[in-house]
Amino acid sequence: MRRAVCPGSFDPITNGHLDIIVRASRLFDEVVVAVGINKTKATLFTIDERMDFIRQAVRSHPDSPTNVIVDTSHGLLVDFCRVRGVQSIVKGLRAVSDFDYELQMAQMNNSLAGVETLFMSTNPQYAFLSSSLVKEVARYGGDVSGLVPDIVLKGLRDRSAS
Numbered sequence: 320m321r322r323a324v325c326p327g328s329f330d331p332i333t334n335g336h337l338d339i340i341v342r343a344s345r346l347f348d349e350v351v352v353a354v355g356i357n358k359t360k361a362t363l364f365t366i367d368e369r370m371d372f373i374r375q376a377v378r379s380h381p382d383s384p385t386n387v388i389v390d391t392s393h394g395l396l397v398d399f400c401r402v403r404g405v406q407s408i409v410k411g412l413r414a415v416s417d418f419d420y421e422l423q424m425a426q427m428n429n430s431l432a433g434v435e436t437l438f439m440s441t442n443p444q445y446a447f448l449s450s451s452l453v454k455e456v457a458r459y460g461g462d463v464s465g466l467v468p469d470i471v472l473k474g475l476r477d478r479s480a481s
C-alpha cells in the first residue's frame with residue numbers, strides 16, 4: 320500500500336492544509352495526518368480538538384476522501400513512518416521562504432531512515448495563510464471565514480467568546 324503522512328501541529332488546520340491533504344489523498348492509497356504532540360509548544364487547541372477539526376474538515380470537503388486517517392505523533396517523524404509503514408512525507412510549500420527549513424528536514428529524514436519527502440505547491444489562494452496568522456487575526460476579531468474550515472471558525476469563535 321502506498322501510504323503518505325502529512326505532518327504538522329495543525330493548531331488549527333487551515334484551508335491551505337486541507338487542500339494539501341485532499342490533493343495527497345488522490346495520489347496515495349492512504350494519507351495519515353500526523354498531529355504532532357510537542358509538550359514544549361503551547362497550543363490554542365488541545366490535541367483532541369485539533370484531531371476532531373481535521374476529521375470533520377476532511378468529511379465536509381466536497382471530495383470527502385475516505386482514505387485519510389488522523390493520528391497523533393510523538394517524537395521523531397521517521398519513527399512514526401516506520402511504525403505506520405509510511406514511505407513518504409507530503410509537505411505544502413507556500414513560498415521560497417518555506418524551502419530552506421523544509422529542505423533541511425527532508426534531507427535529515429532521508430538520511431535518518433530513507434523516507435522521501437514530496438513537496439506540493441500550495442494553492443495560490445492560500446499562499447499567505449498560516450495557523451499563527453489565523454489565530455492572531457481571529458484573536459483581534461478579524462474575519463477568517465474562507466481561510467479555515469467551518470468547524471475551526473466555530474472553534475475560534477467559541478474560544479474568543481469564553
Ligand code: PNS
Pocket residue numbers: 326327328329355394395396397423424425427428
Ligand atoms: O506545523 P508545524 O509546527 O510546522 O509542523 C512541524 C513538524 C511537526 C512537521 C516537524 O516539527 C516535525 O516533523 N516534528 C517531528 C519531530 C522530528 O522528526 N524532528 C526532526 C525533523 S528533521
